[in-house]
Every structure is written in structure tokens, then in C-alpha cells.
Amino acid sequence: MKNSNNQYPVNSVSVSKLFNAQPHFVHCLTYTLVLAFGVTLGSIITFYLQNCSFSLQLTQLSLFPMLQTQPLAPPIAKNEILKDFLKPPNVMHDMDDEELLWRASMIPKIHKYPFERVPKVAFMFLTRGPVFLAPLWEQFFNGNEGYYSVYVHSNPSHNESHPESPVFHGRRIPSKDVQWGNVNMIEAERRLLANALLDISNQRFVLLSESCIPLFNFSTIYSYLMNSTQNYVMAYDDPSNVGRGRYSSMMLPQITIMQWRKGSQWFEMDRKLALEVISDRKYFPVFHEYCKGSCYADEHYLPTFVSIKFWEGNSNRSLTWVDWSKGGPHPAKILRSEVTVEFLEKLRSMKCLYNENRSHVCFLFARKFSPSTLSRLMKIAPKVMHF
Numbered sequence: 001m002k003n004s005n006n007q008y009p010v011n012s013v014s015v016s017k018l019f020n021a022q023p024h025f026v027h028c029l030t031y032t033l034v035l036a037f038g039v040t041l042g043s044i045i046t047f048y049l050q051n052c053s054f055s056l057q058l059t060q061l062s063l064f065p066m067l068q069t070q071p072l073a074p075p076i077a078k079n080e081i082l083k084d085f086l087k088p089p090n091v092m093h094d095m096d097d098e099e100l101l102w103r104a105s106m107i108p109k110i111h112k113y114p115f116e117r118v119p120k121v122a123f124m125f126l127t128r129g130p131v132f133l134a135p136l137w138e139q140f141f142n143g144n145e146g147y148y149s150v151y152v153h154s155n156p157s158h159n160e161s162h163p164e165s166p167v168f169h170g171r172r173i174p175s176k177d178v179q180w181g182n183v184n185m186i187e188a189e190r191r192l193l194a195n196a197l198l199d200i201s202n203q204r205f206v207l208l209s210e211s212c213i214p215l216f217n218f219s220t221i222y223s224y225l226m227n228s229t230q231n232y233v234m235a236y237d238d239p240s241n242v243g244r245g246r247y248s249s250m251m252l253p254q255i256t257i258m259q260w261r262k263g264s265q266w267f268e269m270d271r272k273l274a275l276e277v278i279s280d281r282k283y284f285p286v287f288h289e290y291c292k293g294s295c296y297a298d299e300h301y302l303p304t305f306v307s308i309k310f311w312e313g314n315s316n317r318s319l320t321w322v323d324w325s326k327g328g329p330h331p332a333k334i335l336r337s338e339v340t341v342e343f344l345e346k347l348r349s350m351k352c353l354y355n356e357n358r359s360h361v362c363f364l365f366a367r368k369f370s371p372s373t374l375s376r377l378m379k380i381a382p383k384v385m386h387f
Helices: 002-069 078-086 097-104 134-141 184-197 218-226 271-279 284-290 301-309 341-348 371-384
Strands: 120-126 148-153 202-208 268-270 352-354 357-359
Touching: 097 184, 097 271, 120 184, 120 218, 134 371, 148 184, 184 202, 184 271, 184 284, 184 301, 202 218, 202 271, 268 271, 271 301, 284 301, 341 371
Parallel strands: 120 148, 120 202
Antiparallel strands: 202 268, 352 357
16 A cells, blocks of 8 residues: 555656756747757858858959950140140130230240141231221232231221131131220220230231232231341320420329330231230330320320330331321321332332331331222232232
């Protein structure tokens, strides 16, 4: 009896241990499954990332040759860059006067040009309307392309209805209204100079009118100007009422009466002086303010300015002949009947100093020739002027 009674506690303990072991087994199984799931997931992610990296490398390798095989734009040659920099803008630009003068006043500090440069003469025509002697100038310029530039400043009211010859076509600069004797005539001259200075090849600058003619052929005039060591701005002291009598004491202290000069407005100058004229901020404002009415700025500004600052390089004479023998405020007009071989030969044979030596060439141009003289000039030019 004793043995049978002791068996029940043993069975009870075994069952209790079995039930106590089940939660532990479940926990272990759960951990095992989670671990297996984590390892599997990690393996999958690792494999995926390795494949992506490999694919990306393949993509980069496949794209790299494509990028390298694309053609590159050839580098711009230095001479092309320089050519674009030196190329002057179209004569009909959109710059106002202030912008134009500023742009034209730029000069290189190194005076030796690093490229081949053919110096040119800038022929600047200050006109009321069309250049009615254009056929004669066309004949004069013919065959000398590349050695000259042409600029025309005409009254804005001129609508260019008159047919233009090839030399003058498209050479009209942005112009403003000009009155004879007014300071705005000086503004027009500075405007012409500034536009011509935009072309770095222009070395000599001649102011002309629609009534001017050349007295010699192109090669003679070109050689005369390029070899000259002087500028040609007429300047002299006139003590009369039409000289010093036009001076105003309001111009003091910048300009004294002893510095006041008179002369013809038809000038010829080199590039250095042209730059000084358009850059003048001391004397031109004085003329603009006080030279009005009967002062006639076009006859006094340049002669005074050049005599004050640049007299050493000036010849004090003009290269353009005019006839003042008949008196009056304007030079005499040359009519058709006056145009003869003898008359033109006389103008061509006057003597002057040239580079401090006596020369048989004094005037290169002449004015005021009326439109009616054109046909006779065209007939005589080949024989007398040799063009």
C-alpha cells in the first residue's frame, strides 16, 4: 500500500514539468524563426544591393564611352577673338552721344599693334542732305578699298530719297540737327570723330562737306596724310570784332582772351588728336555754355583748344581751299563756268610748308562747288586730278 500511494506524486510532478517546459520551447522556436527570417532578409537585401551596385557600375561604364565620343566644339582661335573685339559696330548703332564718346575714347596702353594693320583715312562728311558730288568721289575712291572709311552726318530730316552711290550707301551715322555757327555743329564733328575712332585702323581724319572735291588722286592724298608729322587745324589770332570781339569774359579762368583763336572748321588730324578732341571735358563745356549767338563756335573751338594744348604738333593751316575774296560771312560758291583746267591747276600748284619743308602741294581739297559743276568736274578729273 505504501508503494502504490507514493506513485501519484511522481506522475504529478512529471506532468507539471512538461507544462512548464512548453513556454520555453515556444520562446526558443520564436527566436529561431525570427533569427532565420532576419538572416534570410539580410541575405536578400545584401544580394540585391550587390546586384544594384554592379548594375550601376555597368551603367556608368556603358555611359562613359558615350559621353567621351560626343564631339567637342573646336576652341576659338585667338585671332578670331581679336578680330571680333576689333570689329567696329555698324555705323547706324543705338548708342547715345555719351555712350559713343566713352566707347570711342578707349585706347590701348601698348602702342605696338600685335597684328597686321593697314592704316586708313577716315573721310567724314558733314552735310545738310545728300552728297551731290558723290559720283566724283566714287571715281576718286575706286580701286582703293581697304585704305579709307566713309562717314556721313546729315540732317535727320534728310530721308535719303536721293539715290546713294555705293561708297556712301549705309555710311550715315546717327545724326542730330545742326545749325550754322551753333555749338551743335561742334557736337556733330565730335560725333563723326567718335564713330570713326571705333575703327582702330583709321589713322587720319578729314572733315569735309557735300560741296568739297579732292584736288589730287587717292594715292597722292593718302601718301601726303600718312607721311605727315603734323595736324591741320587752322588757328590764328584775329584782333578784330569778328575775332577777339566774339570772346566772352565768362570763359575765364579756363580760357583767356590771349588764348582765343579763330580758324576754318575744315580740319585734318591724326588719331591722337582726334582722341583728345572727343575726350575734352574742360574746354568744350565752356564753349557749350558761353559761345552762343554771334560767337560762332565752329570757327573758334578747335583753333582755341588745339592752340592751348597741342600747338606744337599743329601746322595752323587747313588742307581745304575756299574763296574768301568776295567778302561776306560765307566763302564764295564755285559755279560751273568757273571750273576750268587752269583754275584747278592753280589750286593744285600753291606752295606751303610740309613737314617743315617747302612743298608744291598745299591744298588737298577745295570747296564750295555747286551741284552744277559735277559734269564738268567728271570730265576734267582724269586729265587734271588723275582719277
